[in-house]
Amino acid sequence: MNTSAQLSNAKLKGRLLKDKLFTYTLIFLAFLSSVPLFLILFELIKKGYKQINISFFYKVAPDTMEAMVAVKNNEIIPGGIANGIVGTLIIVGMASLIAIPLGIICGMYLAENSKGKFAGIVRFIVDMLQGVPSIVLGVIGYIWIVKPITGGFSSLAGSVALSIMMLPSIVRSTEETLKMIPETLKEAALSLGVPYHKTMLRVVLPSGISGIISGVILGISRIAGETAPLMLTALGSAAISTDITEPSSAIPLLIWEFYNDPNLVDMIWSASLFLLFLILCLNLTAKAIAKRWKVQY
């Protein structure tokens, strides 16, 4: 009796140990997977922080001669990435303007008609869209906008390409969010004689707003760093460009240009740091909104 109790006690201890070991292994592995992010951040900060000052945000990218002189004299390369920041804001902003209403309407349709045949087709197309390589979307922007409409490279074309790219995440997050909203909420409004469209816009949509907004922000953060589609559409520009029918720079395009110019290569770090920071902020905001604005039924 006694011995068997001791035995099982020992067994229990062994199990607890295994349990602990397992937990610690998990923590370690989880930590391991976040190591690359910290290494990247560390590297970018180390190499890029010197470059980031006020003029970094309001001056356009330097040309190669200016940079060469500065490097020779062991000075910080003058100029900034203002043309890229403005370009990214305009291109991403316009892409959002196109994709957000379209995506939300589409997501609402899918949530409301989840079993319909047409809904099935739409859902399939959206899923396929998610898998389309971004360079192909660049080609689409080129064929649809650059050639027939703006007659040359333009930020509008870039926006169209990126809007297609962010559409799936908005559609799916809207659909998933709205599907979680209890049917009884809709019934409550309809039973008060509220017309269907008002019920959707003023009751159902606001109840899912946190999920939808965080989906939108994740969509934005996904396209903010895209380069390939912009190469075929917005092309790039040395000056700040606010005309949407003209070529425009963008932060990722600048990074690519810096990479191709031996004199400017040091600018890569600061520009990358800024872009990464921007995207991290967007992601954190999305998380915070999903949590804070969550509507409790």
Added chain:
Amino acid sequence: MESTVLEKKEVEVKIKAQPNKINNMMQNPIENIESPIINIDQLSVSYGGDKYSINDVSAGIAKNKITAIMGPSGCGKSTLLRAINRMHELNPDTHNKGTVYLGEEDIYKMNPILLRRKIGMVFQRPNPFPTMSIYDNVIAGYLLNGIKLKRREKDEIVEKSLREVGLWSEVKDSLHNKGTFLSGGQQQRLCIARALAYTPEIILLDEPTSALDPIATAKIEDLLVKLKKDFTIVLVTHNMSQAARISDYSMFMYLGELVEYGKTKQMFTMPKDKRTEEYLTGKFG
């Protein structure tokens, strides 16, 4: 599903075995009710196809009384209730035979939006609007329909409605908190207040207390009895003692048919139909 189909066949066989006995006893129940506010006229409702979830139901609903609808699960209680304010039409494939009159008007020829303004509804689970405060929830009917009210009118409606459901003293200091922070029973009373505030003539309630504890249930029962002074109440309930306690008239439904309809006292003491008796004595359901 399959089992109900089977049961139905059995019952049909039974009915055929004793022809028309039941039907004779049921003869035109509308005449039993003096001055009905609603007349359900040979109503059958299908959710699609030729299977009818309720079959040839005729009944008058008495004004300023509580009418209870009872019956085993799946017998069509909710379907009948929802057919009265056309909420069943949310399912796109529904179709009806027969109709329902509100006073002299055929509700299936009315604008459903106007109809629902006259016939309010309260659901099984409390469903206050989660994005709205208690205050806004009460006047949601006006807010969502874009009916402009003066500040004073709003305050009046909110206070009056919340007093009517006995919630005023409990929430008067937190009117601008979200309605979803209330307890289940309070939420349900808020939902009743929301229906009342929009000044309907009739209130339909589908098992309004089945998600609540006994104390909250008792409060709502008292409330309904008080409200029948001003409103006509139709109540679906699984709870027989609830029907016995508060209703004036009772319907017993079985497999989509209105089996028996009459004064509640009479039905509970001397049911006319064997199936009603079996249900009331707990033999099935």
